[in-house]
Amino acid sequence: MKNTTLYYTRTAQVLHWLMAIIFIAAWLIGFYSGNFLSYETDGSFKGDIITLHKNIATTIIFLVVIRIFWRYTHPAPSLPDSMSPMMKGLAHAGHLALYLMLLALPITGCLFSWSAGHPAPVLYLFNLPTLIEENYDVLEIVKPLHIYLSWGAGFLVVGHIAAALKHHFIDKDTVLTSMTRQPK
Numbered sequence: 528m529k530n531t532t533l534y535y536t537r538t539a540q541v542l543h544w545l546m547a548i549i550f551i552a553a554w555l556i557g558f559y560s561g562n563f564l565s566y567e568t569d570g571s572f573k574g575d576i577i578t579l580h581k582n583i584a585t586t587i588i589f590l591v592v593i594r595i596f597w598r599y600t601h602p603a604p605s606l607p608d609s610m611s612p613m614m615k616g617l618a619h620a621g622h623l624a625l626y627l628m629l630l631a632l633p634i635t636g637c638l639f640s641w642s643a644g645h646p647a648p649v650l651y652l653f654n655l656p657t658l659i660e661e662n663y664d665v666l667e668i669v670k671p672l673h674i675y676l677s678w679g680a681g682f683l684v685v686g687h688i689a690a691a692l693k694h695h696f697i698d699k700d701t702v703l704t705s706m707t708r709q710p711k
């Protein structure tokens with residue numbers, strides 16, 4: 528089914544911007560904790576910041592399920608005809624990679640937490656069911672995986688924002704406004 532309108536649905540727009548805010552906040556908090564805090568010098572403050580990172584980031588798991596369902600049932604507007612087939616292919620590959628990150632980061636984050644013997648809390652309200660017990664062999668794999676994926680996601684998000692701004696200010700097409708406006 529091809530979407531003939533120029534705009535994403537209001538629900539898709541709200542999900543996009545809500546998840547963008549949560550994802551970037553979780554990324555910055557994780558980056559801050561992982562690279563600027565240590566238990567030796569910052570003590571329990573580091574633990575509090577990691578807990579904040581987890582409580583925010585786990586919400587992505589629920590939102591991404593709704594988002595994928597919505598995307599599947601409400602196709603995206605077509606990309607502008609001015610884009611070459613190669614650029615369209617690149618844009619689709621980039622979007623697919625972003626969706627994969629939205630799945631892979633919270634999953635590896637939860638595995639990281641559980642395998643280290645800690646919970647995966649959601650909005651300070653409840654913990655996700657623990658799917659694996661404390662296991663340092665798993666931890667050795669999922670910890671670097673989560674960190675490398677987070678770096679990959681960081682580059683993807685920067686590229687995504689740069690592409691959106693190029694469409695809006697240089698190409699002057701409707702790609703960015705398709706995610707901000709509704710038909711009159």
Ligand code: HEM
Pocket residue numbers: 549550553554555557558559560561562577580581584585587632633634635636637639640646647648673674677678680
């Ligand atoms: C949208 C999802 C997520 C994003 C974007 C994200 C991003 C990040 C980033 C950027 C780091 C720092 C990497 C580095 O050291 O350079 C990090 C570390 C970490 N993340 Fe995540 N993460 C996400 C989900 C989760 C979840 C759901 C959990 C656990 C429930 C989690 C647990 C951790 C832990 C324990 C660390 C280590 C922090 C430290 O060593 O101080 N993450 N994450």
